[in-house]
Structure formats: C-alpha cells, structure tokens
Amino acid sequence: MLQAENLTRRYGTHLALDNLNLTISPGEIYCLLGSNGAGKSTTINIFLGFLPATSGRALIDGLEVAVNNHATRNLVAYIPEIVNLYPTLTGLENLAFFSGLSGFRYSRPELADFTCTAGLQPEALDQRVSGYSKGMRQKVGIAIALAKQAKVLFLDEPTSGLDPHASNEFAQVIRRLSEQGVCTLMATHDLLMAKELGHRIGIMHQGRLRQELRADQVDYAELTNLYLATVNQPA
Numbered sequence: 001m002l003q004a005e006n007l008t009r010r011y012g013t014h015l016a017l018d019n020l021n022l023t024i025s026p027g028e029i030y031c032l033l034g035s036n037g038a039g040k041s042t043t044i045n046i047f048l049g050f051l052p053a054t055s056g057r058a059l060i061d062g063l064e065v066a067v068n069n070h071a072t073r074n075l076v077a078y079i080p081e082i083v084n085l086y087p088t089l090t091g092l093e094n095l096a097f098f099s100g101l102s103g104f105r106y107s108r109p110e111l112a113d114f115t116c117t118a119g120l121q122p123e124a125l126d127q128r129v130s131g132y133s134k135g136m137r138q139k140v141g142i143a144i145a146l147a148k149q150a151k152v153l154f155l156d157e158p159t160s161g162l163d164p165h166a167s168n169e170f171a172q173v174i175r176r177l178s179e180q181g182v183c184t185l186m187a188t189h190d191l192l193m194a195k196e197l198g199h200r201i202g203i204m205h206q207g208r209l210r211q212e213l214r215a216d217q218v219d220y221a222e223l224t225n226l227y228l229a230t231v232n233q234p235a
C-alpha cells in the first residue's frame, strides 16, 4: 500500500532523508521513532505530496506521489499534532467541508455517524471548534479520514499533549481502522504507544532508517534500550 524506494531528500548539502526503503501493507500500523530532526516528518511530507523528494520514489497504492499528486491525496488522511480546522465552524460543519473537498456529500446523520465512530460526544457536534480540546480536534481529524474513506493514514505525533485517556481512545480508533484494512504510518516520540499500537517499528537516525522490528518481538525495556543505542550512534 505504501512504498518508499531509495527515497532521499536534501536541503542544500544537508541530507534530511537518506535512501529510505520501506513497504507498509494494508491494515498495518507502522510507527516511526527517532530523535528531533531524524527525518520522520520529511518522510510523511513527501508521501503527502507537500515536499518533493530529491531522488527516489514514494508510492501509494502503486501510484507515484510525484506524478499522481491529486489521486494519491484522495487516498490519504493526515492527522498532525494539532488538527487544522476552521475555528468558527462547528465540528460537523468542518467535517462536511473537508469531506466535500474530496467530493463526498453526506447527510447530517451520516456525518454524525462518522463523528460517533471517531469518539466525539454527540453534544459537541454543533459547538464551534474554537472551544474544542486537542483530543476533540483529533477526533474530528479521524472523522474526516473516515468520511474520505482514506486507505492510508499519516499521523505526525498525534498523541503529543493528549492526556492518557484521550491517547488511549485515539489508539483504539486507529486499531479499529487497521482491522478494516487502513494502512497507518505514524511518527511518534511515544515509545510505549509505538510498542502497544504498532505492528512494526522503525527507528530513524540522521535521515536513515537504522532499525526495523516487529512490535510483538520486543518488550518496552528492550525497545527503549534499542532506541537509545540507535539515536546515540555517532554519524
């Protein structure tokens, strides 16, 4: 579903992403770990078509992002740390607007159904988003992904700043989407979340993918040790 082939991105002489090769299957949750500046957001931004690669290819469902930008954008949903919504519109209006951009027109009960699946309380639907908490905004982000029928989810530190309850709710929804075949690439600094939610974990350091492992084959302490050993490696 997602493929990076020798994906490389330079900023001048600085190598932000160095020859990344990665394949993620439908239904798989892949968590990217790495210290600040490791290249996680760069990877996601190339897949989203926000940033061109210097060389190599990013493919979504077999389509190369650089040459099928419009088509690939319709396959994906993006949830960053703070979901960008129109503050003066309600949650439901935001959902109708953003799903409409992808050509979907839903009735009010259908929209309400997506927000319910995403875990938003019914009483919040008609409140302006300016009064929403971070967790509520994340839920609207998930509802947009559901309404867009996204096949791939890109999450960039989505649980950063969420309380443990909100974080746990978020993980449950992502897990349910995965069971329905949605492929997820999540950049995170939360090792426990990566271990609990991810099927596979990649550890990046200085633009390179240094380690790949199956989440069920390490415990939290082993993952922490491997992470620290990887990000403390010299260049």
Ligand SMILES: Nc1ncnc2c1ncn2[C@@H]1O[C@H](COP(=O)(O)OP(=O)(O)OP(=O)(O)O)[C@@H](O)[C@H]1O
Pocket (backbone or CB within 6 Å): 011, 014, 015, 016, 034, 035, 036, 037, 038, 039, 040, 041, 042, 043, 187
């Ligand atoms: N617009 C830019 N111009 C120059 N260098 C950039 C630019 N954007 C990112 N970089 C550099 O590219 C490298 C990778 O950055 P990236 O944002 O992908 O890291 P990250 O792993 O997502 O970090 P974080 O955990 O802090 O979000 C860093 O060295 C960063 O300074």
